[in-house]
Amino acid sequence: MKDDRKIIACENIWKSFRLHTSRRLLSQHLAAWFGEGAYHRFQALKGVSFDVARGEALAVIGSNGAGKSTLLSLVSGLTEPDKGVVKVNGRVAALLELGSGFHPDLTGTENVFLNAALLGFDERQTKTMLNDVVEFAGVREFINEPLRTYSSGMMLRLAFSVAVNVDPDILIIDEVLAVGDAEFQARCYERIHGFRRAGKTFLCVSHNKSVLMELCDRAIWLDQGEMMMCGKIGNVFEAYEGRAALPKPDAQ
Amino acid sequence: MWRGDYWFLLKNLILKDFRVRYRNMSLGMFWSLLNPLVMIGVWYFVFTKIFTNPIHHFGVFILCGIIPFNFFALAWSSSTTSVVDSAGLIKRIAVPREVIPIASVFSNCLHVVIQVGLLLVFVLTTGVGVNVYWLFLPVIWALELVFICGCALLFSALNVYVRDTRYFVDSANLVLFWLVPIFYPFSQVPMRFKELYQYNPIAALVLAMRDIVIESRAPSAVLMTKLTLVSFLALGIGFWGFRKLKPRFYDYL
Numbered sequence: 001m002k003d004d005r006k007i008i009a010c011e012n013i014w015k016s017f018r019l020h021t022s023r024r025l026l027s028q029h030l031a032a033w034f035g036e037g038a039y040h041r042f043q044a045l046k047g048v049s050f051d052v053a054r055g056e057a058l059a060v061i062g063s064n065g066a067g068k069s070t071l072l073s074l075v076s077g078l079t080e081p082d083k084g085v086v087k088v089n090g091r092v093a094a095l096l097e098l099g100s101g102f103h104p105d106l107t108g109t110e111n112v113f114l115n116a117a118l119l120g121f122d123e124r125q126t127k128t129m130l131n132d133v134v135e136f137a138g139v140r141e142f143i144n145e146p147l148r149t150y151s152s153g154m155m156l157r158l159a160f161s162v163a164v165n166v167d168p169d170i171l172i173i174d175e176v177l178a179v180g181d182a183e184f185q186a187r188c189y190e191r192i193h194g195f196r197r198a199g200k201t202f203l204c205v206s207h208n209k210s211v212l213m214e215l216c217d218r219a220i221w222l223d224q225g226e227m228m229m230c231g232k233i234g235n236v237f238e239a240y241e242g243r244a245a246l247p248k249p250d251a252q
Numbered sequence: 253m254w255r256g257d258y259w260f261l262l263k264n265l266i267l268k269d270f271r272v273r274y275r276n277m278s279l280g281m282f283w284s285l286l287n288p289l290v291m292i293g294v295w296y297f298v299f300t301k302i303f304t305n306p307i308h309h310f311g312v313f314i315l316c317g318i319i320p321f322n323f324f325a326l327a328w329s330s331s332t333t334s335v336v337d338s339a340g341l342i343k344r345i346a347v348p349r350e351v352i353p354i355a356s357v358f359s360n361c362l363h364v365v366i367q368v369g370l371l372l373v374f375v376l377t378t379g380v381g382v383n384v385y386w387l388f389l390p391v392i393w394a395l396e397l398v399f400i401c402g403c404a405l406l407f408s409a410l411n412v413y414v415r416d417t418r419y420f421v422d423s424a425n426l427v428l429f430w431l432v433p434i435f436y437p438f439s440q441v442p443m444r445f446k447e448l449y450q451y452n453p454i455a456a457l458v459l460a461m462r463d464i465v466i467e468s469r470a471p472s473a474v475l476m477t478k479l480t481l482v483s484f485l486a487l488g489i490g491f492w493g494f495r496k497l498k499p500r501f502y503d504y505l
Contacts, residue, residue: 017503018503073343073502076346077254077346078342078343078344078345078346078502079499079502079503080499091255092346094344094345094346096344097340097344100340100341100343100344100345101340101341101344101345103268103272105271105272105275105276106268106271106272110267110268110271113264114264114265114267114268117256117257117260117261117263117264117265118261118264118341118345118347119256119345120254120255120256120257121256121257121260122256122257122260123257123260126260
């Protein structure tokens with residue numbers, strides 16, 4: 001019964017990356033194979049567990065390099081954890097970086113088609129939504145111009161507009177909303193609220209407290225790959241800000 | 253898990269390659285025709301005026317060799333780098349990774365269509381003539397595509413881990429150019445290599461093309477069996493290897 005409500009379930013996930021410091025030559029590959037010093041690894045996530053219920057909005061906060069983006073990549077299904085389980089029961093649309101999946105030489109319309117296909121839409125669905133996408137993005141004048149002529153704000157408008165219009169179960173946004181102007185941000189918030197009223201789930205990474213307070217009700221706080229806290233967003237921010245103000249224990 | 257329309261995705265990726273390739277050229281798709289035409293002109297001059305040779309219909313003979321080989325070489329080398337070139341996509345969108353090298357192979361197909369058109373023109377103007385066995389052509393080309401997709405999957409995945417793979421592919425293409433009977437007839441190949449030659453799907457394709465186009469006969473059953481066997485074996489290995497290697501793409505790109 002309870003599991004039905006969970007749309008994302010992460011259990012004790014660990015993820016490390018190999019550090020690439022000049023380990024490309026054959027002699028170095030061989031040295032590593034024969035056990036002379038394993039690769040240096042960077043532990044990005046250390047045993048993180050959390051659930052997200054259908055219709056919830058979760059913020060992920062923490063300082064740079066805390067593992068926030070790695071966590072979103074795992075939930076988006078881009079990579080697999082070293083240990084632990086990531087379960088996602090729904091279609092994901094993720095805006096992890098501005099302009100990913102877009103090609104600068106293609107026009108706005110062509111990019112909308114390409115992106116919709118990448119996110120799993122078919123031709124009929126894409127044609128149906130094209131008008132809504134262009135309308136919401138407010139870039140109708142430039143829609144037949146190549147994307148390289150767009151400003152980053154216009155690119156965000158188009159990317160966000162496609163992501164919300166492909167009707168995902170889970171929308172994931174990593175810090176890209178900041179390049180939009182106030183008017184567009186307001187419309188994004190409205191759209192995300194509507195999205196949540198429809199019972200959809202929202203995940204967001206940002207360093208902007210007011211954005212997160214506006215959009216999310218729960219938060220998890222990561223610090224150097226460890227989960228420090230998970231709970232109501234107000235409480236988590238309070239603890240995060242209190243901790244951030246203190247000098248780090250190992251700095252002294 | 254990605255649930256979507258694979259054909260729509262494949263179509264859009266191929267269209268993207270097309271548009272990006274041709275949009276900024278003033279001659280556009282004409283290059284696909286011009287390149288082989290220039291090449292044939294030079295070879296024709298060298299191999300009929302400088303070195304004389306007894307092969308009839310030399311233009312058609314060479315086209316039957318060079319069209320399949322060029323397609324293979326181009327598709328293999330461009331697909332090998334396709335996954336690394338699409339790093340931005342692979343690291344940010346959970347799209348099924350197999351689609352990327354396969355789309356890269358298919359986006360070279362326009363060349364083939366144009367060049368087969370060129371072959372047809374040669375055939376008609378030099379009096380070789382079209383025959384009923386041309387119906388075999390789609391079959392053998394489909395087999396070549398199967399083989400190339402297998403190579404594309406395997407090598408594009410390897411190239412993520414060992415970036416030298418692309419140089420290996422380029423060198424292999426250079427060697428293969430002379431191991432495929434493009435300039436010389438199969439009959440000149442020493443007896444003891446003949447059997448082996450037919451296992452090379454590119455050589456087999458060239459031989460089958462010549463049987464059909466020049467000799468007006470169906471390719472032999474043995475040749476077709478070998479071509480089919482090796483092509484599907486390559487595709488199987490390609491998919492298997494890609495599947496083994498893809499979970500770590502994110503970490504290595």
